[in-house]
């Protein structure tokens with residue numbers, strides 16, 4: 001594994017077997033009706049109530065991620081199945097913190113389980129190495145537990161020096177079916193268009209340090225009802241289940 005602390009991303013190979021990944025890809029694709037139209041398809045919250053889609057978040061993986069974040073316990077924030085059929089366009093450069101800016105401190109990651117191979121041709125993820133440590137002007141926040149929107153144009157807002165650094169520090173993360181990529185919520189990332197003849201199917205879970213506090217003013221008033229907090233201002237309740245720690 002590479003150094004998450006300095007790079008803001010990591011890849012863990014063979015978290016599940018390619019055969020199991022294939023079974024889950026079929027299940028995930030069926031949940032979306034086996035989409036073929038060339039767009040980025042997302043199904044939020046599909047893993048809730050389907051333990052087989054969250055089985056990879058076991059003690060080993062969660063301990064690894066806890067160490068990366070310096071957290072003693074993690075909770076699930078949201079989950080999404082992403083399918084990019086042949087011809088699907090890119091996902092634009094963005095940082096996930098632009099829609100989780102209500103978490104203080106911003107200690108959260110995306111854990112992406114590749115259910116089919118991810119290559120440049122199938123539309124793999126690309127990251128900017130070390131960008132989780134950059135100071136970047138904030139985007140307009142759009143927090144939503146069901147969020148299928150992203151804040152576009154993150155690279156365009158960078159000052160010229162950072163834009164040049166971003167161009168020279170981009171890495172495409174090739175994954176085999178069953179591999180996991182993890183990126184910090186402050187890591188700049190995008191995904192390539194799918195120019196291949198095969199669909200790309202990925203299970204994305206966003207997890208966060210359970211000790212983060214919620215800054216309620218950063219949540220749109222209409223959505224605040226979903227963000228149940230305990231007496232210390234930390235997210236709690238069944239929408240944000242604790243993840244296993246060994």
Ligand SMILES: O=C(O)CCC(=O)C(=O)O
Nearest residue numbers: 082091096110191202204
């Ligand atoms: O998998 C993709 O195509 C994009 C994923 C992404 O942007 C994310 O996990 O935040």
